[in-house]
Amino acid sequence: xxxxxSLLALCIAGFSCTxxxxxxxxxQLEQAIAKQEAELNKLxxxxxxxxxxxxxxxxxxxxxxxxxxxxNKVLTESKWSKFSFKSYGSMVxxxxxxxxxVQDTSPERRGRFDLERIVTxxxxxxxxxxxxxxxxxxxxxxxxxxxxxxxxxxxxxxxxEVEAGGEVMIEKAELRYRPNDAFGVKFGNIHLPIGxxxxxxxxxxxxxxxxxxxxxxxxxxVWNEMGVGIFxxxxxxxxxxxxxxxxxxxxxxxxxxxxxxxxxxxEHVNADELAxxxxxxxxxxxxxxxxxxxxxxxxxSDNRHKSNKVSGDGTVSILAISGAFVQGPWILxxxxxxxxLSDADAITxxxxxxxxxxxxxxxxxxxxxxxxxxxxxxxxxxxxxVPITVFANIDYSNPLADVDTGTGSKRYENTWTSIGINxxxxxxxxxxxxxxxxxxxxxxxxxTNFFALGVGYQFSL
Amino acid sequence: MKQLKYSAVAIALISTLAACGGSGSDxxxxxxxxxxxxxxxxxxxxxxxxxxIISGYSTLAIKGEEMFLASQTLVANKTQANLLxxxxxxxxxxxxxxxxxxxxxxxxxxxxxxxxxxxxxxxTTDLKTVLTDNSGFSADTIxxxxxxxxxxxxMEYLLFGDGVADNQKxxxxxxxxxxxxxxxxxxxxxxxxxxxxxxxxxxxxxQTGKAYGELVKNPGTADxxxxxxxxxxxxxxxxxxxxxxxxVGNGKIADPFGTSAATADTSKVESQYSWNSLTDFSxxxxxxxxxxxxxxxxxxxxxxIIDFVKAGDEALALRVSSEIDDAIIKIQAIKxxxxxxxxxxxxxxxxxxxIQTAVDALSKLQASLESDVVPLLNKWKV
Numbered sequence: 001x002x003x004x005x006s007l008l009a010l011c012i013a014g015f016s017c018t019x020x021x022x023x024x025x026x027x028q029l030e031q032a033i034a035k036q037e038a039e040l041n042k043l044x045x046x047x048x049x050x051x052x053x054x055x056x057x058x059x060x061x062x063x064x065x066x067x068x069x070x071x072n073k074v075l076t077e078s079k080w081s082k083f084s085f086k087s088y089g090s091m092v093x094x095x096x097x098x099x100x101x102v103q104d105t106s107p108e109r110r111g112r113f114d115l116e117r118i119v120t121x122x123x124x125x126x127x128x129x130x131x132x133x134x135x136x137x138x139x140x141x142x143x144x145x146x147x148x149x150x151x152x153x154x155x156x157x158x159x160x161e162v163e164a165g166g167e168v169m170i171e172k173a174e175l176r177y178r179p180n181d182a183f184g185v186k187f188g189n190i191h192l193p194i195g196x197x198x199x200x201x202x203x204x205x206x207x208x209x210x211x212x213x214x215x216x217x218x219x220x221x222v223w224n225e226m227g228v229g230i231f232x233x234x235x236x237x238x239x240x241x242x243x244x245x246x247x248x249x250x251x252x253x254x255x256x257x258x259x260x261x262x263x264x265x266x267e268h269v270n271a272d273e274l275a276x277x278x279x280x281x282x283x284x285x286x287x288x289x290x291x292x293x294x295x296x297x298x299x300x301s302d303n304r305h306k307s308n309k310v311s312g313d314g315t316v317s318i319l320a321i322s323g324a325f326v327q328g329p330w331i332l333x334x335x336x337x338x339x340x341l342s343d344a345d346a347i348t349x350x351x352x353x354x355x356x357x358x359x360x361x362x363x364x365x366x367x368x369x370x371x372x373x374x375x376x377x378x379x380x381x382x383x384x385x386v387p388i389t390v391f392a393n394i395d396y397s398n399p400l401a402d403v404d405t406g407t408g409s410k411r412y413e414n415t416w417t418s419i420g421i422n423x424x425x426x427x428x429x430x431x432x433x434x435x436x437x438x439x440x441x442x443x444x445x446x447x448t449n450f451f452a453l454g455v456g457y458q459f460s461l
Numbered sequence: 462m463k464q465l466k467y468s469a470v471a472i473a474l475i476s477t478l479a480a481c482g483g484s485g486s487d488x489x490x491x492x493x494x495x496x497x498x499x500x501x502x503x504x505x506x507x508x509x510x511x512x513x514i515i516s517g518y519s520t521l522a523i524k525g526e527e528m529f530l531a532s533q534t535l536v537a538n539k540t541q542a543n544l545l546x547x548x549x550x551x552x553x554x555x556x557x558x559x560x561x562x563x564x565x566x567x568x569x570x571x572x573x574x575x576x577x578x579x580x581x582x583x584x585t586t587d588l589k590t591v592l593t594d595n596s597g598f599s600a601d602t603i604x605x606x607x608x609x610x611x612x613x614x615x616m617e618y619l620l621f622g623d624g625v626a627d628n629q630k631x632x633x634x635x636x637x638x639x640x641x642x643x644x645x646x647x648x649x650x651x652x653x654x655x656x657x658x659x660x661x662x663x664x665x666x667x668q669t670g671k672a673y674g675e676l677v678k679n680p681g682t683a684d685x686x687x688x689x690x691x692x693x694x695x696x697x698x699x700x701x702x703x704x705x706x707x708x709v710g711n712g713k714i715a716d717p718f719g720t721s722a723a724t725a726d727t728s729k730v731e732s733q734y735s736w737n738s739l740t741d742f743s744x745x746x747x748x749x750x751x752x753x754x755x756x757x758x759x760x761x762x763x764x765x766i767i768d769f770v771k772a773g774d775e776a777l778a779l780r781v782s783s784e785i786d787d788a789i790i791k792i793q794a795i796k797x798x799x800x801x802x803x804x805x806x807x808x809x810x811x812x813x814x815x816i817q818t819a820v821d822a823l824s825k826l827q828a829s830l831e832s833d834v835v836p837l838l839n840k841w842k843v
Binding site: 104 | 573585586590594
């Protein structure tokens with residue numbers, strides 16, 4: 001290109017020289033003029049060609065830049081598209097009547113606020129088949145200790161202080177391999193599919209202000225253990241089968257049966273006893289109507305720190321039957337749980353006499369435990385412009401449904417009945433109110449009334 | 462060359478450390494006057510372990526056996542005299558137990574024996590269900606039940622009645638089911654008192670561990686993971702005293718006492734069925750005196766915490782001694798001239814004045830123990 005321009009410049013220079021010399025002869029002049037005209041035309045043509053070429057090049061450059069930009073954009077977009085973030089949480093106010101001690105039969109009322117939980121869930125899709133998910137839960141406002149300097153204490157002292165109550169927990173940390181819909185494998189810290197709360201735990205997925213009390217009084221609500229599981233769906237059937245870490249019977253308590261045997265107190269989970277969980281659903285509880293059955297089976301004795309205190313296996317088995325009917329404005333969900341524990345008396349004895357282990361007064365264990373709930377709601381937005389669901393709920397639990405010897409106390413047999421509303425100002429937020437009655441099966445303990453308000457949210461990016 | 466240097470440094474360090482560690486036998490430089498006192502604690506610790514603590518638990522075990530025999534007799538022959546005898550056996554067992562609350566550390570805590578024997582409040586609602594739904598109570602079955610339907614206070618309720626109007630019970634009101642349950646309870650009770658005594662004399666965990674008494678008497682030995690030094694033992698003893706003074710003053714008395722006669726709550730009064738509350742409270746502080754003086758009331762003088770305090774501060778030793786006596790007297794004085802039980806006194810204007818006086822005496826004693834006796838541990842030249 002440069003050479004062409006230089007040529008042009010030379011020609012122009014030559015033309016001005018020759019015109020000055022040829023002025024004397026008209027014929028020669030004419031010839032020279034014609035020649036120059038031809039040259040000029042040729043030059044014009046060259047110039048036009050050059051400009052066109054330049055234009056083309058520019059267009060090409062622009063096109064290239066565009067390609068680069070779009071490629072970059074595609075690259076960044078796909079990086080984020082592989083990452084997922086979800087969060088949900090709830091805050092509640094409860095007003096309950098409570099008893100000062102076991103002899104007290106005139107209840108007192110107490111109102112309480114609780115930043116129940118804030119849950120964050122991070123996921124990453126490595127490729128079409130592999131992904132991972134980590135769920136971190138902050139309960140009751142988190143926890144913390146702090147070292148402080150107190151200049152007013154004697155000569156000035158360093159003090160360790162507990163700053164806030166609550167817990168921070170990894171509730172799930174799983175890797176998943178899912179080549180197709182019909183089959184997948186997950187492992188790590190995974191959710192057990194026992195209990196509907198494990199499936200429906202976001203505030204918009206249950207109607208009551210707090211999660212179902214019946215389930216919390218019998219097994220770990222949103223139960224997670226270390227292990228491996230397979231899952232998949234075929235023709236609207238969903239199945240799961242898992243092998244996970246078992247429970248430790250040292251922490252079984254009268255009031256919540258095996259729930260506190262969930263090993264989360266220690267840095268390591270004793271895994272000398274494994275447990276097995278299976279679930280089969282027809283339909284999808286998260287999306288609407290479904291029926292399902294789940295079963296848990298596992299021994300517990302060898303997971304005790306003092307493993308020589310109980311000679312039996314301490315086998316826990318739990319059967320869960322659940323159903324949901326969600327259609328148009330109607331919502332109906334329910335679950336029945338039945339559990340058995342072998343060697344309940346031996347575990348009770350061991351828990352009462354293990355040095356340093358303090359079950360306090362709550363060592364007696366049911367050899368059978370039972371719980372159920374039914375919640376029914378009507379979504380009024382189908383009839384009015386107001387996005388409100390009204391509901392009624394009943395929860396029942398009895399962790400001492402049967403005992404090895406004698407008769408179990410009825411003190412822990414509870415029934416909660418309530419009515420309330422869910423209001424959705426926007427789909428991601430729900431405001432709840434609930435009022436109800438708690439009945440203890442023991443006639444000498446009066447019924448109490450409770451009232452609760454709650455606000456919950458959930459979103460996913 | 463390099464290794465040689467490291468070795469030289471190591472040797473220098475070791476010899477310096479050795480010089481520091483050997484200061485006990487190093488008598489070249491006399492210690493400077495550092496405001497510290499000397500006291501040889503071995504005799505005191507041995508005496509408190511054997512003659513106060515173990516002796517108390519042995520008495521408790523004997524009284525537990527007697528309680529069981531009395532209830533057997535009562536079931537075999539339901540007479541008023543046998544009921545009164547069982548009531549007396551209960552009170553007799555209560556005394557060493559309450560006095561022993563001044564040193565509620567070791568197996569009584571680690572083996573969870575305290576709640577098995579002395580859970581309070583009593584779960585009367587569950588107890589009534591237990592009595593109607595069951596029969597022929599075996600000790601093994603009872604052991605599996607929750608602690609709030611067994612132990613001292615369940616036996617008390619069965620023996621003395623509800624304690625509202627009086628602490629007498631007619632034998633005709635004692636049902637067969639109640640008597641049988643009492644017998645089962647006292648068997649369980651006897652077993653636990655025996656376990657407690659054995660844990661101090663034979664094995665602290667009932668298995669392969671050493672006797673707890675030996676661990677207390679021999680701190681600092683290689684296999685003693687409980688007590689690293691005599692300082693630790695004395696600290697445990699002093700903290701035990703502080704613990705019960707705090708519990709009697711701020712818990713057992715203050716909780717039911719409330720802020721006024723209107724907020725007083727009789728349901729929280731311990732030993733309310735037998736009207737034994739004031740005896741319980743004064744026995745608790747007599748237990749403090751046992752540890753402090755080094756001997757049970759009336760026995761010949763032996764070394765106790767008082768001798769340790771005397772070595773550090775003679776005036777303080779005498780002051781604490783009189784504060785303990787004063788607290789006991791003030792608690793006993795709550796009953797007034799007409800032998801008013803504690804559960805009545807909390808609702809009585811004059812009774813409340815006397816209770817406040819006792820609470821003040823206990824607070825004073827607690828303050829002396831916490832802010833004057835405890836700091837002596839730092840001044841003790843071990």
